[in-house]
Amino acid sequence: MGAGAGSSGGSAFSVRWGESMAGTFETVGVVGLGTMGAGIAEVFARAGLAVTGVEADPAALERGRGHLEGSTGRALARGKLTEAERAEILGRVSFTTSLEDLADADLVIEAIPEVMDYKRALFTDLDRVCKPSAVLATNTSSLSVTAIAATTTRPGRVVGMHFFNPAPVMRLVEVVRTVTTDDGLAGEVADLARRLGKTPVTVGDRAGFVVNRLLLPYLNQAAVLLENGLAGRDDIDAAMRLGAGFPMGPFALLDLIGLDTSYEICEVLFRETRDRRHAPAPILRELVTAGRLGRKSGEGFHRAEEPRSPSPHEKPSAASVAVLGEGAEEFSARLSGAGFKIVDPEGAELVLALSHTPVVERAVRLPHPDRLVGLHLVGDQVAEIASTVLTSPDAARVAHGLLRIIGRTPVPCRDRAEFVVDALLYPYLNDAVRMYESGYASIEDIDTAMKLGCGYPAGPFETLDRLGLETVRDGLRALYAEYREPSFAPAPLLDQLVTAGVRSIRDLAP
Template sequence: MTRSFEKVGVVGLGTMGAGIAEVFARAGLTVVGVEADHEALGRGRGNLESSTGRALAKGRLSEAEQAEILGRITLTTSLEDLADADLVIEAIPEIMDFKRTLFTELDRICEPSTVLATNTSSLSVTEIAATTGRPGRVVGMHFFNPAPVMKLVEVVHTVVTEDGLAEEVADLARRLGKTPVSVGDRAGFVVNRLLLTYLNHAAVMLENGLATREGIDTAMKLGVGVPMGPFALLDLIGLDTSYEVMCVLFQETRDRRHAPAPILRELVTAGLLGRKSGAGFYNGEAPPTPPAAGKPTVTSVAVLGEGAEEFAARLGDAGFKATTTQAATDATEDADVVVALSHTPVIELAARLPHPRRLVGLHLVGDKLAEVASTVLTSPEATCAVEGLAKIVGRVPVHCKDRAEFVVDALLYPYLNDAVRMHDSGYATMDDIDVAMKLGCGYPAGPFETIDTLGLETVRDGLRALYAEYRDPAFAPAPLLDQLVTAGVRSIRGLS
């Protein structure tokens, strides 16, 4: 029998909880908001008034609509007032002991038919449900901040969730004007499991000196089209929150890629938590804009690799003496710099040159970015010159070490691989994963859409190169990727 959710309880009225209460009230439901004491209740009331007040100021609500929304919300300090609620959702701090204690109380107070939901972003819904006498009627309902604005809701079902309940909760989310995705109970669910692993990988990359924080942020924004680079996003999320999610992921998987990067621990311990504390990876300042181009001092350039003729022609139009060559050994002897257009490391090419200090790798990504790869033999002067050449042809240069897949692909391919493994494990569909990452993170495309754009073989081969260099089992291509490439399948989404 389909449930009718008309009266909803929200426990915890911080920014997230107040936003959730507002969302339910906007949809016409009766809401009971609960806080621990009168002081906290006053803050919760302030959160509700501030959020609806901002919507009023922007013309998204009238005064009558604001009053109607707030009028649907009753505020209390007593959990007993939730006794006749159809659904109760908690939005208290992400501490398992707190949540288990609360659910034990809710199980005692609420009617047996009441559905209990947790807004946890990463903790085990199964473990929370186990404290109740109704584990089949406990689900995850993970909203994203700010709840009145963000469209995504992750609906989390466990192995004991009653048949049909997850879909009923998903229907409720649709009634709220949200887009639900259905996921199994794995740490981090979809968005945080994929997003935080990628952000943690970027932090490890920074610690290893592959590129600078500004370089990595710029590369991902221009090369992939994400709205924020990983370090700016970590500062926005909060380094403490990110660190805690990574700890939960690592506790479940014991995968070393889920072990929080040491720099995260160090910054959190120092109280540098990102925007909330005024400093994190960036010290309160916005990520810098790349500096304007200055003309390189070199005059002659030898270019090799795929696309060499077009690149040389553009340099020629800009007044440089640019020649192309088929092999490194044929590079013009007196060229000031040698540019190797490549998506793979160029040290072997450099080692065959009579003047290896002059060779710089250049990986053109999309139509805006140029990854400038210097080998252990490259001179700083040559690197600087090629960065200038990249700017002249309309690219933003990002300097990096000469490592497998450089920056963008080294971060992108493992993220795509994680998505494939997630789908293959059976706890989320390709469509739901794509929707989750687009709505939850503002990505221009979901991971499976991206795989189809890049090509299955390209992604598989890139992962093989990463695995060969770093010997990290997580970089080994997911078996499904290998099988699809071997079978000659062109689109991974064709399987869904």
């Protein structure tokens, strides 16, 4: 299996060829001018297409017009558009509350709320109003495109066209073809996305497509680990930002996406996969029920205006430190250079056990097990500090201060397999391998989707190469042994590659 191989949206069932194979899209309709629709209308208009924006009622239509004027106005203020360009863009968009005005559109994209009954009703109407050759696209994030297509008499002309927020800025578009989509149509829509200046990734109709399918389980797991008391909210956020290089920590991102939306997407994933990891974390349900939806409601995991938790800045009082584990010599030298006295573990006031696996076994072998903490250096900025059930609060505090002094962000956590960063990162990488292995998307498409859709500095396969397949495989085994979570078991392909001594999964692709 190589790059671009396989798809769940196979063409074997596609029997009808579209009427406009030339695939010229000149007039488009956008239904729903909310957060996404207004942005999508702007994207089309910027690319020179004539756009008809449709809203449910005159008040919503005015709001939609306001979104577009506001967004292009900001672009003008920032010098990204001239006054003339802005006028041209706005001049290409007409506004209406009548679906009948879409009769001549070559393509209509739907961006109304994520409720299946609304989408079904709309697609039934669009099917009646639009010319037979028109392509009907949905911007749904998580609903079945196949089920939406099935409400029309033209399932062959229905695709998903999943833009990201904010649509004018985000380059990724996931083009979704179903088993009934006409051969070649997804390619035409992908060409259109390129014409809009976007980077399309074409995939089959699976819940969450590429980005949400890989992103939400990671965010959900962060919530589960928070509930389990592995580490604190801000510590997990800092660990993933500074340790994994993600642009935002999981809780900041959950608040941005909206906890209700995140909950719903997890539900949809769970319904399709029955994977326990996709079942929304109970804390998500609780926060949503309490009305804490994230930024949109003012507070979610974070409360607006909350005081930042004071970081303990006290100077560590440990006169003597011991370092154990791989890399102990080098790290001792570093501490010594910073003025700490390095001694044997038996007499040390603080024992740092360099490790990425639980350290309680080492603690119990010492005369003072309460003085030992696990220490995992992640990248060049983060230090995870694992307290065992025996660690004294004093030792943990001293370790915290010491790591700050040598310029690392301390991430206090419990003594669990792979601590924080790797416990969140490895299952995500494993999911990406499984996704590729199942033939859903190519390595390049998955990497591209995660970089452009989430702003990650590297795609999961690039990250795998950097960390080493064996390291990740072994980490997953440790996670599986600790949590007994079936989907933490290394993907068979990952296991086989390591066994075969293959260094990069890319070496498989032709």
